[in-house]
Structure formats: structure tokens, C-alpha cells
Amino acid sequence: MSVRLQFHGELKDLLNGTADLGENCRDLDRLAPVKDLIESQGVPHTEVGLIVSGGAERSFVYTPARGEIVDVFPHTPPVDVSLPSVLFPEPFEEATFVVDVNVARLSGLLRLTGFDCLYDPRLDDATIAEVAGRDRRILLTRDRELLKRNRVLRGRLIRSDRPWEQLAEVIRFFGLRDRIDLFSRCPRCNVPLVNIDKGDVLDQLKPLTRMMYDRFTRCPGCGQVYWSGSHHSRIREKLAAALGDLQ
Ligand SMILES: [Zn+2]
Structure with missing residues (x-):
């Protein structure tokens, strides 16, 4: 008797090799924590949102018995990492x-x-x-x-x-x-930007920038000064296009 894993949804696309039992089933002839069994088939544990066997939700350290059938499901987005679950009992404070x-x-x-x-x-x-x-x-x-x-x-x-x-x-x-908080963090250093007075950076600005823009930020990490120029409009357009279906 072996342990049978049944993979669902997008997890099927991550399975390695060819399955004998159909496209989403794997029979494994060893006893080990279910995380190890799942990952031995090509699916990283981070991609798994729910593990069920015998009508109960299981954690990654659960070891299935011989003859047991285990259903492995992907996450259901949106995934809020600040909420605990059986698989992720210790929530994150925020998404970093x-x-x-x-x-x-x-x-x-x-x-x-x-x-x-x-x-x-x-x-x-x-x-x-x-x-x-x-x-x-x-x-x-x-x-x-x-x-x-x-x-x-x-x-x-x-x-x-x-x-x-x-x-x-x-x-x-x-x-x-x-x-989303556009242009609030330095893309080079990952440090939050701070607002600064235009007067403090006048000597660093080219004449046209000095004339056209009034709001400036600076990175406390690298000292780079930023302002809302034409490149900001291009980035807004690209972001809107990328997130199109969410607008
Ligand atoms: Zn920086």
C-alpha cells in the first residue's frame, strides 16, 4: 500500500516526469512528511495552499499513512499573508x-x-x-x-x-x-524617500527642472533626488497597462 497524492489546479503544471495514474495522481511508496512527498514530485511547498486527507486539513509536517489519499490544492488568490492558516500558522505582519x-x-x-x-x-x-x-x-x-x-x-x-x-x-x-504607493521608495536602495524643500536642492537641478517642478524627494540611503518628471507618466502608463484588468 502506498500513499496517493492528488494534485489540483495549477499544481498539475508543476509536476515532474510523467504520471502513471493520470495527469494529477502520484502513488508514493514511502512514509515521510507530506511536504517532502509533495516536493519530491516537483511542486514547491510555497505553491500549496491547502492539504486535505480523511476530511481534515493537514500541515506540512503531517505524515500520511499507507493507503491514505491526500488532496493537494494551490492557493486561492488573493493570498493575505497576514492571516494564519493550517499550512501557515504564523502570519506575516505585512507583505515584504x-x-x-x-x-x-x-x-x-x-x-x-x-x-x-x-x-x-x-x-x-x-x-x-x-x-x-x-x-x-x-x-x-x-x-x-x-x-x-x-x-x-x-x-x-x-x-x-x-x-x-x-x-x-x-x-x-x-x-x-x-x-501601491508609487515613487515612495528608492528603486536603487529600497529605502523610503523623504519629501524635501525645493530650496534645499536648487543648486543640484538643471535650469529646466528648476523651472518646471516643485515637488521633490530624496533617498536617505544614496542621496538621489527625485521629482515627478515625464518618466513618471510613462511608468504610470506601464503600470496601468500591466494591471489592466484591475483598473
Ligand atoms: Zn537610494
Whole structure:
């Protein structure tokens, strides 16, 4: 007698190899925590929203018995990480992020829209997973193996390879539309910007900028001064296009 896992919804697309029993079933001839069984089939635990067997919700450490049938479901967006569940008993205070190098440009867009997103190309996978667990950050990556690491509590496998679509994926999945705060954080350093008086930066501005703009912010991290120029309109347009169905 083996343990049968039945994968549902988008999780079917993540299964490795070919299934013998149909496209969503796997029979496994070993006893182990259900997290290990699920991940051995190619599905990172971060992608799982609900595990049910024998009419009960199960946690990741639950070990199914021989002959048991376990249903594994994806998340149902929007996912609010501040709410506890059987799989995620310790909620996060808020949605903050860490990304790895394969979605580096996504980090810039998240910061641009006001979200705290850590990205450091010097960090290796083990350190990224450690930071995600220690600081309780949501890990965003296109690397399934990174999401499988035990230290990772919350994460999301990014599907698109286009940065603006990736941003839309994250905002939809975690229900963050109302938390967007454009141009409030430095895209270089991830530090919140502060308002400054125009008079304090007059000597740093080109004549046209000095003439046309009145509202300025500065990054306390790198000292960069920002103002609402024509590039802001272009970014607003791109964001509106990416989030089109949410407008
Ligand atoms: Zn900065």
C-alpha cells in the first residue's frame, strides 16, 4: 500500500516526469512528511495552499499513512499573508519581499510601486533562503529548487519572464492593489524617500527642472533626488497597462 497524492489546479503544471495514474495522481511508496512527498514530485511547498486527507486539513509536517489519499490544492488568490492558516500558522505582519537574481528587474518595479523588496546579487541561494525565513519576507523567484528550501516560509514561483507582467502577477496574487504607493521608495536602495524643500536642492537641478517642478524627494540611503518628471507618466502608463484588468 502506498500513499496517493492528488494534485489540483495549477499544481498539475508543476509536476515532474510523467504520471502513471493520470495527469494529477502520484502513488508514493514511502512514509515521510507530506511536504517532502509533495516536493519530491516537483511542486514547491510555497505553491500549496491547502492539504486535505480523511476530511481534515493537514500541515506540512503531517505524515500520511499507507493507503491514505491526500488532496493537494494551490492557493486561492488573493493570498493575505497576514492571516494564519493550517499550512501557515504564523502570519506575516505585512507583505515584504526578497528576490533572487533571475527576477532582479522585478525588485526595481516592486520598489517603484512602494513595496519593500530586498535584492542583493552577492547573496547565494542558501543566504537568500535564510534571509527570507529570518526576516519573514516572501521569496519571489523562477527557481523551484530555491522555493523548496526549508527556511523559506512564504514564496511565489514567478511564471512570466517579463518584469511588468511579473509585477502584475505579484500584485494580483497577494492582493496588493490598494497598497501601491508609487515613487515612495528608492528603486536603487529600497529605502523610503523623504519629501524635501525645493530650496534645499536648487543648486543640484538643471535650469529646466528648476523651472518646471516643485515637488521633490530624496533617498536617505544614496542621496538621489527625485521629482515627478515625464518618466513618471510613462511608468504610470506601464503600470496601468500591466494591471489592466484591475483598473
Ligand atoms: Zn537610494
